[in-house]
Amino acid sequence: MPRKTVQKPFTITVIVQGTVIKDNYSGDGKRVSGFRRNYKHADILKLKMKARTLLDGRKKLPVFKVKDELMKQLMEHRVSVVIGETGSGKSTQIPQFLMKQIKGKIAVTQPRRVAAINLATRVSEEFGCDVGRDVGYAVRFNNATSYKTMLKYMTDGMLLREMMLDPLLSDYSAVIVDEAHERTILTDMILGFLKELLVRKRKDDKNFRVIVMSATLDADKFSAFFNKAPIFFIEGRLFHVDRYYLPHSVDDIIDSMVKSIIQVNQEQTKGDVLCFLPGQEDIDKVTSILHQIAPALPREAPMIVPLPLYAALPPQQQLKVFDKVKPHQRKVILSTNIAETSVTIPGVRYVIDSGLRKIKVWRHELGLSTLLTVPISKASASQRTGRAGREAPGKCFRLYTENDYIKLSQNTEPEIIRSEIVYPVLMLKRLGVDDILNWFWLENPGRSALIAALQQLYALNALSDSGKITDLGEQMAVLPVTPHLGAVLIQASKFGVLSTVMDIVACLSVDNLILTPPSEQRDVINAKRRETCTLGDRYGDLVMLKELFNIYNDISSSDERRIWCKSLGVSYKGFKNVLRIRKQISQYMDSMDGRKNEKERHSGVEDGNKSKNDDSNEDEIKTSVPLNYELVLKSFLKGFITNTAIGMPDRSYRTVTSGDTISIHPSSLLFGKKIDAVMYIEHVYTMKGYARNVSAIKTDWLREMAPHCLDRG
């Protein structure tokens, strides 16, 4: 073959689907824990004995009392909605009942990884098998299933991924969608796809079953969506919780929270206190106030032990909420929404609820997000209240009036109508949905949001002029990163800087990797970062990430890594995750590329002059090659061409798309610098418009990298 300088840009069509999902599953290459190929009779006996001891407990669950009636309904209808309150046992028992009655595999989806893993672990004990045998789970980086697995707990994201590879879900004869009331984007997407399956693709398969499980009383919505599917109600097993309201509304939620905590501590008997506040800032304030005043409080009341809890908190500190305290002490946990569903803390008898939470709202017409503090819904208020009644009767103090409560909306607004939906739309396109506007949306995001998403995809070359998915779009749909970052990766491959860009993309895919240092350490840590990342100091945050990645990767011992992370205010746990994601991305890029050009590969330096990167060794991370920042940043422009701004003489920046003023966020290494043009990964609006994860670019790069979209505005 006469090919010397220019090689084929990309082997686009060769997405080996089986390989992709296999790679995905093997993830970090860990073997399924506890799974053994050769079973001894004694082992099985032991597992079955254990299961038998659990049976008595199971029979006491509310769901067991209605088993026959419930199963009759589930068997008679293709779709059922099951309302099961907390403690009903629905998530563990119903799948097992179903297992005995139907042939074929059952999928149970969960919004969160830990829930999927814990449920599978519990249910396999009850069933009498090792996890990954008859009962297993599948979450990112961890697959505990085998050919024998008939009941599979999995995250919503995993089932969607399987759908992308097998739109018929032909492996399954039943899908149970759990926690549907949470209305996450992914759950909503699954429900839409299932409806499509039922009315079109598997219309005649009368044995295919869908069960929607919800904890709240919004079942009518689901029932109506699935053509008036019957609703089955199972009561829960929570203790009674008394509710108290304030006589008047308050303005200062921090003051009000502190006063309530002190009052509860003095007036109420034994039991820990869980307080819900909207965000980190409020939590830190209340925590420090409590630390200050705790010693001065009356001796006869328990000693307050304030404990903050939010996602950005280092894991070690998060775990402190589970520590036991001395008899004369009382835990006061100050938490965000994380304690509403994700973290359950034993010992809580009292809940104090600010009635607020924070949400990120995407403005698709502006391409930016805003962070708002908003009142919770009644459903959420009830969920928070329930946290006080898990072990014994409890009390819930609401820091708002009863009249305020009455005015709250019934249910939490579904995520999909306030989010960026580029990826959901790409999924639809990938599954061949042409009429996006009239798809089976449980909640239609609206015409303008859908059109904005289509335009984004078009600008990324994921869609053709006729609105069909392109080969590039197919690749983006399969990559485990946002479509924007997917476009960047594919461009980087063409530029021959894939390895470096994968490092950076992996860093960008991890939340809270670069931490905001406490104010007293801020200057020291900022200076240290600039000193460590000399190129990042010039070219911006993406280059900084690469520099940090290199150093982290070159440190051999985990102790040293930990110390290094601390000194720079970056997350150790985050970086461990970066490596896993880096590996997964690398495997996907490899499998996409196919093995066609095997012989043409050249090993060695990633210098960007070669049109095709050597990918046979992509798992080998390159930390020693010189950084070609220009090609790296140009690759990013491919995905973020609309996130650019030009520096003005007065040191402000104006966005290329709208001409609006935007400022470099103070957390950026480029903050306070005078730069001709910048590209940013995220545009957030708080007090004013801020660019986050900023890089210095040249204005002529814009024209060079600008696809068809720039002219259109």
Add this chain to the structure above:
DNA sequence: TGGGGATTT
């Protein structure tokens, strides 16, 4: 010199 809720492939 700002502030960041929670998920997931």
